[in-house]
Amino acid sequence: MPARLILNADDFGLTPGINRAIAELHSAGALSGGRALTSATLMANGAAFDDAVAVAHAHPTLGVGCHIVLTDGIPVSPPETIPSLLGPDGRCFRPTLTGFLRALFLGRIREQDITREASAQIEKLQRAGIQVTHIDSHKHTHLFPAIVRPLLRVAEARGVCAIRNPFEPVWSLALNQGRPGRRIAIKLVGRLRPNFEASLQLHQGHIITTDGTMAISATGILAAGTLGQILQALPSDGTYELCCHPGYNDADLDRVVTRLRVQRNLEREALLNEVPALLRAANPPKLIHFGDLGKSG
Secondary structure, three states: OOOEEEEEEEEEOOOHHHHHHHHHHHHOOHHHOOOOOOEEEEOOOOOOHHHHHHHHHHOOOOEEEEEEOOOOOOOOOOHHHOHHHEOOOOOOEOOOHHHHHHHHHOOOOOHHHHHHHHHHHHHHHHHOOOOEEEEEEHHHHHHOHHHHHHHHHHHHHOOOOEEOOOOOOHHHHOOOOOOHHHHHHHHHHHHHHHHHHOOHHHHOOOOEOOOOEEOOOOOOOOOHHHHHHHHHOOOOOOEEEEEEOOOOOOHHHHOOOOOOOHHHHHHHHHHHHHHHHHHHOOOOOEEEOHHHOOOOO
């Protein structure tokens, strides 16, 4: 059996341009079964949420997950109900990952606040008619046991059966892509992988995941050459996710907080070029989304 590959775009719902790129990539090559994107994770608090929902309904073969946001943005829950997740203004999440992690390690973030907000975000998608295929998290915060524990419980309670494996495979890290500091950090947090895999819901099979997520270390540099190198190194078996951030660098993107701007254009073009090349090669992977994980064949 060939490898299975999920091509997932994060930040669905952040801007109309990102939504448009996701729709175009999912439609690319549809007649030949060679889509350049199979999945996307929708931000419940995204400025273009309603537009993303319309895109999702217009493309029913696109797997849509929930991109759980706990840092950098406005919560879905009333702020007074999740005080430990809020930044200095008492209205928004902490604006930086560093600030979020500092609060997490100091024990200042309450698990019940994570549970409440994650549940509200998933429920918002479900109320909009989205069949949520999986969850992942903005800036991969569910790397940490104190975050993944409540997220897995919420996912199970809301009937969501899959979660991103937030750890990059050894073979992908060996490509030495991305800034050295980022690669070192990813290798260090890789020590948390046994805790993730031992989570009750995963261990009992109530929630399933992949064998790892490619291109985490390459975030921000995922141009055609980098993407091609990753796809060419894909093993001949196993199930993997490619994490990407395609979009359009336009006026709407200028109005939101994100470090990925020009890179979104590069990733969109890279997917259009490199995924068809992968599918033309010998023994190509089977393209799936998270909703297919439990299916055989």
